[in-house]
Amino acid sequence: MRQHLWIKTLLMPLSWAYGWVTGVRNFLYDRLIFSSKKVPQFVISVGNLTVGGTGKTPVIEYLAKTLLPVTTLAILSRGYGRKTTGFLMANESSSAENIGDEPLQFYTKFKHNLLVAVCEKRVTGALKLAKSQPQVKMLLLDDAYQHRAIQRDINLLLNDYNRPFCTDTLLPAGRLRESRNGARRADAVIITKCPIDLTGPEKQEIAAQVATYTKPGTPVFFAFTDYALPLSYSGAPVELKNVKMVAGIADPSPFAAYLEARFNVVDKVTFPDHHNYTVQEVNELVRYLKSDTFVVTTEKDMVKLKPLAEKSGCAGRFAYIPVAVNFGADSETFTQWLTRQITHHLNSAER
Numbered sequence: 462m463r464q465h466l467w468i469k470t471l472l473m474p475l476s477w478a479y480g481w482v483t484g485v486r487n488f489l490y491d492r493l494i495f496s497s498k499k500v501p502q503f504v505i506s507v508g509n510l511t512v513g514g515t516g517k518t519p520v521i522e523y524l525a526k527t528l529l530p531v532t533t534l535a536i537l538s539r540g541y542g543r544k545t546t547g548f549l550m551a552n553e554s555s556s557a558e559n560i561g562d563e564p565l566q567f568y569t570k571f572k573h574n575l576l577v578a579v580c581e582k583r584v585t586g587a588l589k590l591a592k593s594q595p596q597v598k599m600l601l602l603d604d605a606y607q608h609r610a611i612q613r614d615i616n617l618l619l620n621d622y623n624r625p626f627c628t629d630t631l632l633p634a635g636r637l638r639e640s641r642n643g644a645r646r647a648d649a650v651i652i653t654k655c656p657i658d659l660t661g662p663e664k665q666e667i668a669a670q671v672a673t674y675t676k677p678g679t680p681v682f683f684a685f686t687d688y689a690l691p692l693s694y695s696g697a698p699v700e701l702k703n704v705k706m707v708a709g710i711a712d713p714s715p716f717a718a719y720l721e722a723r724f725n726v727v728d729k730v731t732f733p734d735h736h737n738y739t740v741q742e743v744n745e746l747v748r749y750l751k752s753d754t755f756v757v758t759t760e761k762d763m764v765k766l767k768p769l770a771e772k773s774g775c776a777g778r779f780a781y782i783p784v785a786v787n788f789g790a791d792s793e794t795f796t797q798w799l800t801r802q803i804t805h806h807l808n809s810a811e812r
Contacts, residue, residue: 514621
């Protein structure tokens with residue numbers, strides 16, 4: 462612990478320099494010296510102040526399921542980790558290599574209901590979508606909190622309950638991508654990965670801490686991760702007893718804790734976030750695996766591992782655990798807030 466503090470202290474000058482650069486950039490946007498482009502679609506952005514997983518993917522999926530009955534949607538992502546550049550629409554031949562793992566997960570889940578596109582320049586992506594897909598009325602921007610070149614109608618800031626931005630510091634000494642004051646751009650803050658037994662007083666304390674950095678009246682919602690029943694890579698329910706955990710995500714500890722509480726975890730293998738698997742790695746994962754043991758992964762890993770496992774003929778040894786965000790007691794309140802925000806913006810636009 463003391464060694465960690467020493468390293469953090471040594472890195473602080475770099476954090477100050479990083480904070481100065483990001484602070485100047487935000488100042489230029491705030492003073493309209495750098496401009497943000499308004500695009501034809503209604504834009505909802507989901508992002509965070511910190512690096513690492515805060516549950517953006519489940520929140521995007523939650524919004525998609527909530528909004529699909531009332532509007533036409535597209536998800537626009539930068540496609541982090543892909544080996545391509547520019548604007549691409551997801552299709553049946555898409556892979557994690559050309560669009561990124563999270564967009565591939567979105568497409569796999571929603572391909573019959575909405576469009577998924579990637580573009581590192583969100584304005585360019587939105588305008589190309591507007592030209593080729595004019596029926597799309599709403600965009601969900603994945604991981605776009607710092608991408609200020611595009612205007613958004615609703616700005617959702619996510620914060621991991623286990624890693625609050627209120628007590629964090631800037632990169633590289635901490636995990637913040639920008640100053641905590643960046644939270645003032647949020648229209649709402651969602652505290653993700655909360656314990657299911659989070660008490661009312663603790664919620665009030667967290668909300669008070671967040672309010673130090675947000676605009677007055679900014680609502681704070683609380684959500685926990687909802688783990689579904691395990692599925693085979695073919696999508697069928699599967700009974701698990703002995704499992705080998707495999708994860709290539711930013712923070713695998715909640716996933717590991719869930720598996721350890723319910724199954725006999727015989728081994729845990731972790732890879733860096735957005736890891737691009739190889740056939741050799743797949744073969745190594747099932748080597749020496751007993752017949753009563755499954756390799757169990759996250760859904761994000763599944764979309765990358767599945768074609769490789771099928772190619773190796775071992776897909777039957779794999780299973781995954783779908784996850785979703787659950788707002789619990791805040792479900793109705795969040796939906797009502799979201800509906801009011803959309804209605805207000807649309808009414809304002811018609812005036």
